[in-house]
Amino acid sequence: METIGIWLGALLTLCIFSFLYKDNPFYKFAEHMFVGVSAGYWMGTYFHNTIYPKLIGKIGHFFWELAHKNAMVVANVNGETVRVQGISFDFIHTLEYVLLIIPLVFSVLMLMRIFPRFSWMSRYGVSLMVGTGAGLFLIGYLKSNVIQQVAGLLKPVVEHSAEYGTTWATVGNLILIVGTIAGLSYFFFSKAHKGAFGVMTKVGIYFLMVSFGAAFGYTIMARISLLIGRLDFLINTWLLGTIFG
Amino acid sequence: MKYRVPILITMIAGFIMIIREFIPHEPFDRIDNWLQDWYMVVAAFAIVLGIESLLHLHSRKISFKRKDWQYSVVLIVSLLLMSIAGIFGGIEDKTFLDMDNPTQITELLATEIDTIDGKRTVAQMLPADASAMSEQEQGAYIYSQLKTITVEVEDKIKVSTRHPDPKRKYTIPALYLDRKQLSLKQALKRQQIILHRGGLGYLLKFYLFGGFQFSYQYIYTSLMGTMFSLLAFFVASAAYRAFKARTLEATLLLLAAFFVMIGRVTFGTILGNVIGLDIPQITDWIMNYPVTAGQKAIMIGIALGLISTSLRIILGIEKSYLGRE
Amino acid sequence: MDMRRSLLCLVLFLFLLVPLWAQEEAVQGDEQTQEQVQEETQAEADSPPAPPAMVAKKPVLSPLKIAVNDSPDDNGKALIVEWDHSPDAIKHRTVKTVDVQQEVVNSQTVNTVSWTTDSLTKNFRILGYEIMRQAPGEGEYNKIATAFADQTSYVDADIDPGESAAYSYKVVAHITRIALYEILRSENTQGPFISVGMNPMKKTRFTDSGVEPGHPFYYKVIAIDKDGERSDESLAPAKGMSHAQWFSMNKLNIFIILGLLSFFIIYSIERAKKDPDLYIRPIAGLAAVEEAIGRSTEMGKPTLFISGIMDMDDVQTIAGITILGQVAKMCAEYDTPILVPTCRSVVMTTAQEVVREAYLKAGRPDAFKQDNVWYMTDDQFGFAAGVDGLILRERPSAVFLLGRFYAESLILAETGNYVGAIQIAGTAEPSQLPFFVTACDYTLLGEELFAASAYLSRDPYEVGSLKGQDWGKLTIMLLLCVLLVLGILSFWPDSFAFSLDVIRFLGNLFKI
């Protein structure tokens, strides 16, 4: 079975690589298979990782707990035997179950899209996602991308760095501040990039370009290692492992 | 109803997500989890719509025999097989044990089952004269007893610990235990061990799960990894085309990429030793200061744009996602 | 109508501030009760302990002083119990059998001090030793070294060789009877007390996270020796109560910064309504949108639009969808088909709505084809493979990549480039910007993606919020300018000592 799998994997790998030469039936086959398999995979994953544990499973658990509502649980507390009523539906606990109705209703509304007359109902689900996402992103980005980044700059400029020496670290810190100011100026929308301000934005764009170039150069490594992984599979696992085994 | 209610939902959800950051009091300490769970469920349900759209598109392609319709067959078949295997076979790792297979019986006999009074092995559940039985016979015995042997397993129940005497209320960190009588079959299933002896249901599950695992491991992973690795080629072709010193900006882009590329590999160290420069350190310095400056500017800018867009959404000003301006 | 909206914000703001004061009062009240309990405990401790029963082994003594405090900003879910060591915890005892020997090591005279500790180890654990010496002419013993618990000798080399016999030594053992502390809790003073945790002997602080807010809890800490013998449990317990807060004080700075930014944006929107003709600087990528669609029409090729690979909860996807509305409208006007494959089902439903509305607005609802907006797969690379095939076969002459992209960005952009399409890309995912910049004709950098819909629609609300963003940036830039000046001043720390303090102060303001 494993050998078949390796052969299949290797052939599909070659099919995808053939795309680099030009579009061809092998690539078309692999591409359509990939779209189909991955969509099916995600469907299974959504069912088992989200729909079941977060909705269906919880509803099932609710009925199970309901059945055990009057059960007595005996426990040993510090040598003393205590009898406790099984499950008490206190406020929050009950609320958690009652509120399950919300995702249920929203999901049904979402599926109403299948009927063109009621397709507008799917907006309810969309707006729930949009609203929650917007709130979450707002706070998250405020903290990590504004406050944290500014806080990272607010430190003494003169730095005694063991790595670069005091001079270079200090120069670096000055460049860091100036570069951030200039970079931010590039993103100004309500002022024309002319005159002295234009010079500043120009410097800003230089900083952005250096940062893009460096990121690109840094990335090449990762991309090559992916190819190494694939070729390693083709050479060591497939060719050496199964054919010349 | 068509526009007002969705906007209201957005507003409420957004406001809750913002203020819960500042309110540690319940129910705000968990309301974000609830909201996220809910929308994840809604989004997960929506995949039905997506799959429907995909099937619709490709089945039309097939029925009208449009160009390349044969590949649509491949797509639909692989989609259906994979989703059926995924949903019915399950995606968690399982152990399937064939009761007619001697080596698997040995494996099973060593399996420990947790019961309330400690661990017991399956071997302890065999009759006294089991040692005289062949492994196949042991398997047959275990399989015949699957439903009759019951074991006690721990089952955690979430209990709000109210003492019968209301004045004495315990709040005990540990949860109470419940003893549950389960058949051996169920008990093993909890440990994702599935025993079968040729029954159709088991076989189906076995093959569905096996098929899912197989396609995940060999088809899906290979395709994903290969698609990802194409980037190695594209990075090179993009670099050859774009990294030309046309303007000052392009030159800076080129130089920064060049330096970092050299500094990232062993070659940089060797070259540096020859020309008397510590190239990895220079690369580090570039990454630490000028690059960080650019990154910070981008990150702060993005956050401001994102905050203002989010704010417009939450205040109901931005309605484009409903198709309205 | 919209003035009301801003008022609503303000009211909510104030509403959040109210519990802030209320909470502070509650905390103060709480501290008083704790002090009282501590005093009670202290009083109990001052009274002489009951005479020990006639047994061979003395009972273990409990720690006397226990303090229980609320741990802040956790919704009253935890209390911190702290105590002073039990009197039995660390004791000093002089070792009786100490032997001193004069030796010559490497032609140097030294005193070797060795000791045995039989009688000590019975009930106690040894933590270490202190070696004390009385040199000739010194009146008292001075500490010269410490030794580990497993050491039994020490070599003293710092002596006068002629008088080596005149030195006398004393070894003091640091011993403990306590192996563990156990923390007990009850909901009333009488008990029963249940164990909530154990600490190793050296730790005298315990966080109990099993409490409920608003209920008093009583704590006792008992010491347990290595034989498992427990100390007296009859001492009075210490009381503590946790409070569920309605506002996280440690997030006040985030709250204020959020308020400030929101104020900038809402205020600018209000201003923009009165004065709608605000200037926006040109954005190259967006000026090219019309040209790109026009070219598609000329060549009779479709336009391809991809709004990223994330779901609708991502604000970048929403930004992409917003631009999709405007691009689709132009496509409808130019009568060019627009293809929108999506990576998420919810994005598909939204995009269908948006494109349909756009065609409706352009007055061509009949030209809208729902099948041109379709779902492909949720999978990142499955989607990339599908879109690549689509680009190669349909050969679109304009490709829009606007939204959140990850590694597939370059796969899509290079394929688009290969078929010679005009590509307009934009993302706020910083790691993917370099690829779009190198492979696409126009790239909206980060924040420009969010500005795009304002630029295309010239809607005063959106333009106004752009202005608000600029205010936010200006504030940060001014702050950084101040930092720059202070930083340069700090080159002369003698003349401008204050600069470092100001930087530190500013840094604390932004601490999360």
Added chain:
Amino acid sequence: MNLLDRLIKLDRRIIFLLIFLAVGIPLIAPIGLPVEPSQPIESGYDFIEEMPPGSFVLVSYDYDPSARPELYPMGLAIIKHLMGRGIKVVTMALWPAGAKLAEEALNESVQYIKDTQGRELEYGRDYANLGFMAGNQIVIVSLGKSVSKTFPNDFYGTPIENINILNGMKNYSNIDLIVTISAGDPGVPYWVMYAGDAYDKPVIGGCTAVSAPQLYPYFANKQLVSLIGGLKGAAEYETLIKAPGKASKGMDSQSIAHLTIILLIIVGNITFFLDKQRLKRLKRRMK
């Protein structure tokens, strides 16, 4: 058409072929170029070196097989290092496919320890695998409240109470270090935000070389103890623990492929300038 024209209109398929050969050939015939550890990797190594044996380390596998070639070696090197120092390792995953990769790395490391130090490590006593849990940052936050409530069962379905090692690891207060190896979201930023900053825990981040520059500010801000970027980071770590593996081997391919791209860029620029000169000449002649 002369050489210059051919280079200007270089078919991208030739570039593809060059890259294919540059990566493939060293894999068949390794060269063995030396590796020099850099500061962000050394600081992580030193941190682990200074941890007392018996400490608890949580290693989160936040990637899937697509990033395996790049990220697997670094996780393996770190776990080998931790296990070799007698530190207790508990793995988990925020990405579904991560748990399986964690299992593989644990098994490989156990075998490595057995081969090099002769010690037999036992599941449940010295290491454990909690498996995958959906919920991204929520999982990270709730680990701070309770490990056992977040992960009721381990990867194999065993209830957490039955796993010895996890009885000593209630929440972040018992965890001495967090290692996250991630290929995107959820990954390093989430751990830094929700565990590092919120619970004041040291975090070591492992990432693909792509995300490294973006994550570098976290290291510069000292929110990360160490940032291990891509295969090179892994190769450096392998050098530090003196256990050269796949990463060190891959670095040869890396160097050659980098050289090829560098040469391509140089060739591209030379042709660009020659072409510009030729255009100037042509213009002059036209005049």
